[in-house]
Amino acid sequence: MPDERYQPLVQLIHNRAGDAFRGAVRYDADDWEPLYLRDDVATENLKDALPTITDRARANESIVPPEEYGRLGERQAxxxxxxxxxxxxxxxSEHGGIIVSLDRDVAQGLGQFVNSCDAVLDGREPGGSASGLR
Structure with missing residues (x-):
């Protein structure tokens, strides 16, 4: 069963993205677990690829590290x-995070959506427009 801590995030994404929410996967240093996978996305091909995907996510480094150029602030996503x-x-964390997949057409309004997701992950109320991504 997925970690209950992430259910508010999954609910936020469902509410904002609707049927365009493809999936969300949580990972840490040792393992990964799907928080949600849309039926057409939950294939054997994806399940076979997830260990490699999460390994690459663990190794992800910021393109613009704040210690090198702090004018952008901390990376959110x-x-x-x-x-x-x-x-x-x-x-x-250093070895943990969340990967969320959405249909491409919902990329409009992405900044506010990232802010809302970040707030939920930090235990705060999401702000901004209730209109969501579309």
């Missing part, structure tokens, strides 16, 4: 836009 999906990576 990393975003990859693919042909059919937007992938958000929320790094929670």
């Amino acid at each position: 990393t975003v990859e836009l693919h042909d059919r999906a937007a992938v958000l990576h929320f790094k929670e």
Whole structure:
């Protein structure tokens, strides 16, 4: 059963992205677990790929480290836009974090969405527009 600590985040993403929410996976130094996988995404191919995906996420380094150029502030999330999906990576610790996948068309309004997700992960109320990503 997924860690209950992440249920508010999963609920926020469902509320904001609706059917465009493809999946979310939590990982730490030793393991990973799906928090949610949409039926068409939960394939054997994905399950086979997740160990490699989470290994790469653990090794993720910021392109602009704050100690080198602090004018941008702390990194909140990393975003990859693919042909059919937007992938958000929320790094929670040196070896742990959350990977969220959304259909690509929801990439509009991504900054506010990242702020809301970050607030939920920090135990705060999400702010901003209730209109979500679309």
